[in-house]
Amino acid sequence: MEVAWIYLLMIAAGVSQTFAREDLQNMSFIFGKKGYVTVESDQEGEPLENVTLCLKHFSELMARQALFSYATKDQSKDIAIHMEAQEPYRWYNVYIGGADVSFRTPYSYLGWQSVCINWASETGVLTFWLNQKALSRKIVRKGYSIRAHTLVELGRAHKENIFFSGEIQDVYLWNYTVEARDMKSTEWKYIYPLPVVNWRNLEYEIQGNVALEYIV
């Protein structure tokens, strides 16, 4: 059994609490070779039918990278975002329940890129937002429910040799559909009800080669 799952079980059983819980406002994780960060979600037993995920990344690597992974016991890509670039484009692969859709965007490595997704099980509609602008919507995994009891990882694809190089900040996961007008804002910290993964109150553990620093 993998160490991470043992952790999950220990936390579920209330045995230990080794994760830090902090407000990471104005900070970012800087990922070195094969480092990643595990994060706790506050989603309780309920499956997820509506989700919104936002984060910002800053990276110049063009090879395939993993930004965000939400793995459940039976599905290692219940929610995941990967990306790779080939100038002039960057492709984002967004996974729901193991199936993916991809979005083509202009490649840029100069500065933070803000990425959000909304997905609703009822319609399967997945909206991808890059820097507060929605791309044309796609449909994936209509009718699927995302399990709770998850392992969230930043900068690594669960059980795969795909990592991330660069910086990640402002990670938020809501267990409902955040309204479009809030998706067009950059101030995710004011969105209410609170997210189940909250950068302003993040329970996380650094795994290996990762530093947490104030943004420059």
Ligand SMILES: *[C@@H]1O[C@H](CO)[C@@H](O)[C@H](O)[C@H]1NC(C)=O
């Ligand atoms: C974060 O940065 C903003 C803008 O520079 C500043 O107003 C705020 O006080 C900072 N917050 C923390 C916790 O450092």
Ligand SMILES: *[C@@H]1O[C@H](CO)[C@@H](O)[C@H](O)[C@H]1NC(C)=O
């Ligand atoms: C969202 O998460 C909160 C906090 O864990 C929980 O109380 C609520 O029931 C969840 N909502 C859904 C739709 O799962």
Ligand SMILES: *[C@@H]1O[C@H](CO)[C@@H](O)[C@H](O)[C@H]1NC(C)=O
């Ligand atoms: C998800 O959103 C749909 C449409 O707004 C709603 O009918 C449904 O109750 C929501 N599901 C949950 C678990 O909140």
